[in-house]
Amino acid sequence: MNALEKHRYRNAAAILAGILFTSFVVLQANSPQIGNPPVTSEFHGPEEVTRILKRSCYDCHSNETNLRWYDKVAPFSYKVAADVEEARKRFNFSEWDSIPKADQEGKLWYIVNMIDAGRMPLPEYTATHPSARVTPEELAILKNYVTGISQHYAAGDTARIAEKARAASVPKSINGIAYFDDYKNWKVISTTGRPDNGTSRIIYGNDIAVKALEENKILPWPDGAVVVKVVWNSQAPDAWGNVKPGNFNNIQIMVRDAKKFAGTEGWGFARFNGLDLKPYGKTVSFATSCINCHQLAKGTGFVFDIPTRPQH
């Protein structure tokens, strides 16, 4: 390399460094600011539970975000700001009491299950904030806590409901999935008891869904597979410990159509509440919260309640 070439390279390197430095400065100047709005209705739980949640969740899921200096450096600050914004939208411990009690319980179970599955706190967050990690002992404390707050049973006795309220016309979810009766002729693929929310369930699958299970072709499930879940409120256990279904609660339908429901991993969701089968969800975006939770069942094609055994 001659002197002229050396000089040229040096110049190019200097210009590149200049561009990078200017971009860095511009990014810093425009770096998003994360404010901490007032704490209006804070979460209240046992001290040991609150301590874990504060340390592991509050940086994103509260108005008490504690940014470290490196969280404020662009380009990382952009990602941090986006994460905090999304996290506060999902649930916010600083505005906890603004949501109904039943939703609070549901969210706490969801939180515990996200931690249990290793999806929360976000691995990229714990990599830079190792103190936010939840230890197995702490997870056990959280599991005990949610189990303790969820001992509820319905007083309803199925057998005493003489008259059924009937939906006037065929109820249809906002995404076009209509209620139908035919699932009663399908095979039961599983049945579940949910102490977390005091319900009992029977899960049916159509022929396509059952065949997919039989042939272990659920990653992904074939188009046309339909899974229906009928949910009752559980009655209190009888003298022998049998927990029987009480009042009908809701019916949930999952329809597989990879193209039509591409935005929700190929599954269309619908839920009809009460014996009058009131469709759940005011806008089609309701299904986003469905699939967010069903991400925990990614290994079984986003369906929670199928019969399984450990993979060998």
Next chain:
Amino acid sequence: MKSLITFILAILALTACHDPRELTPAPETIFTENGLHVITSFHNNLTRTISVLYGNDDALANAGKERDAHTPGEVLKLITWDLKQNPLWFGSNINGRVQSVETVTVSAGPSGPVIGYAKDGNSQKASGNAVSGNAERISFIFAQRASVFP
């Protein structure tokens, strides 16, 4: 050296562990009902079992009523599975392998309905007093009321 071996063994043990979320379908637990309808279901945390009661048209019609009379032709099948924690959701229990299939039939006899009882499954021969045990199971199955469906 000893601690190094322990460390290597611990690493091996950890890598050998299966992820509890790596699951494969278990279609053998699905019951083929052959024209029967679901009457009801229940689970029991003490016995760690979960059950679905099926019945034919006659059985379903009578299971909604608060009376003990049964008509010839009724067939009831109670399927009982192990109850296990749902590996995908802490807080939910789901059925595991099939434990037993109990069948109760009502047929016409010379002096009123005759009740038949049969049980297939692992614990078939466990019952000491078969006759009184059966009577208990028959009345338990008859006592179940139909779940309300929309």
